[in-house]
Amino acid sequence: MARVLELATNRTRWSVLKNFTKFRAAQLTVLAPFVGYLIVFNADLRSYLNLDLPENADAELVDWLRIQSLTFLYFGLVLYGAATTIFSACCPNKIKQNNNIIEYIQKMEVVKTPNLVRRRLSYTVYRFLERNSDERGNPFFSYQHPSFPQSAAAPLHQLIEKLASLAITDDPTVASLRTATGHWRTDTVMQSMHGENQIERLRWSPLFGAAFDLSKEVFYVSYRVDDFSLFWVRVSVLILFVAGLAFLAVPTIVTMLAIILGLI
Numbered sequence: 298m299a300r301v302l303e304l305a306t307n308r309t310r311w312s313v314l315k316n317f318t319k320f321r322a323a324q325l326t327v328l329a330p331f332v333g334y335l336i337v338f339n340a341d342l343r344s345y346l347n348l349d350l351p352e353n354a355d356a357e358l359v360d361w362l363r364i365q366s367l368t369f370l371y372f373g374l375v376l377y378g379a380a381t382t383i384f385s386a387c388c389p390n391k392i393k394q395n396n397n398i399i400e401y402i403q404k405m406e407v408v409k410t411p412n413l414v415r416r417r418l419s420y421t422v423y424r425f426l427e428r429n430s431d432e433r434g435n436p437f438f439s440y441q442h443p444s445f446p447q448s449a450a451a452p453l454h455q456l457i458e459k460l461a462s463l464a465i466t467d468d469p470t471v472a473s474l475r476t477a478t479g480h481w482r483t484d485t486v487m488q489s490m491h492g493e494n495q496i497e498r499l500r501w502s503p504l505f506g507a508a509f510d511l512s513k514e515v516f517y518v519s520y521r522v523d524d525f526s527l528f529w530v531r532v533s534v535l536i537l538f539v540a541g542l543a544f545l546a547v548p549t550i551v552t553m554l555a556i557i558l559g560l561i
Contacts (some may be wrong), residue, residue, distance in 0.1 A: 306440050307444040309531040310524045311384075311392040317538045318381055338423075369547040377541030380534050387530050389523035394526045405516045414512045415505045418456075418521045422487045425453055425523055443528035457483040457504070461510075464503035551557045 385393070394448035395401040405413075408425065461481045508515050 302443045303446055303448075305532065306446045306528050307448055308534050309528070311388045311526070311531065312397070312524050314391060314531060314534055314538070318384060330363050344446050371542045373541050373544030373547075374438065375541075376537050376544060380537035380541060383530065383537070384535050387527055387534075389526060391520055391523055394502055398517065398524075401520050402516045402525055406513065409509075409516075411506070411509045416516050418505060418508045419491075420524050421453060421515075422457075422490055424526075425450065426487060428493055444526055445522065446525055449518070449525045452514075452521060453518050454483040455458050456511065456518050457481065457486055459511060459514070460504040461486055462509050464507040473491050545547055 391401050401526035425445055429450060458481050461483070486504075517524065
């Protein structure tokens with residue numbers, strides 16, 4: 298089940314779903330039924346092109362689908378419109394307003410300030426602790442929350458490892474946060490960064506200062522985290538998009554069959 302959720306959350310990222318809102322084929326699918334109806338349901342053109350289906354058993358299903366095409370068209374438009382509306386309301390702005398992660402990082406590098414980088418890092422760590430508490434926070438734990446999966450957690454752990462190595466040098470009080478191989482226990486470090494103990498938080502404040510020098514990585518992780526947010530909403534949006542396209546495809550296919558059969 299864990300592997301299925303991991304696969305599902307990677308396939309339904311907001312940046313992937315955004316393609317449905319600008320998909321050329323999807324736009325043509327929406328327009329094709331209107332063009333088809335101008336031909337099939339216009340009596341003069343239908344008579345001229347002889348688009349009436351032959352009355353035989355093989356054409357019964359196609360004939361029924363043609364009769365119900367308006368219903369398929371209506372539900373297809375409603376479902377696709379609902380998916381687009383939910384996407385627009387729930388998709389993070391950094392995903393909607395940028396073509397890709399590279400464009401986002403380039404824009405943020407132009408306007409970055411120490412305070413902005415600090416806020417991005419602090420919020421990202423907070424989101425991680427909110428979604429992956431206790432043993433899930435361990436970088437070696439196999440199952441992460443689908444709204445903050447391993448694909449987003451791994452680069453965050455790597456970033457915290459770099460920041461801790463840069464900012465914390467000879468502080469003996471944090472020696473216990475290193476493993477036997479010298480690596481940082483990044484999950485514990487993040488808990489200390491957002492812990493209730495003010496002294497603990499102050500101890501890790503140099504990490505936020507060092508983050509400015511690694512701002513590109515901070516923005517990268519921030520984008521990745523938002524790309525995986527709201528897992529069940531993303532799944533619902535994908536289902537609506539696919540269902541909408543499926544319904545919209547029926548009138549197009551039926552119209553095509555009607556024209557072909559009428560011309561044979």
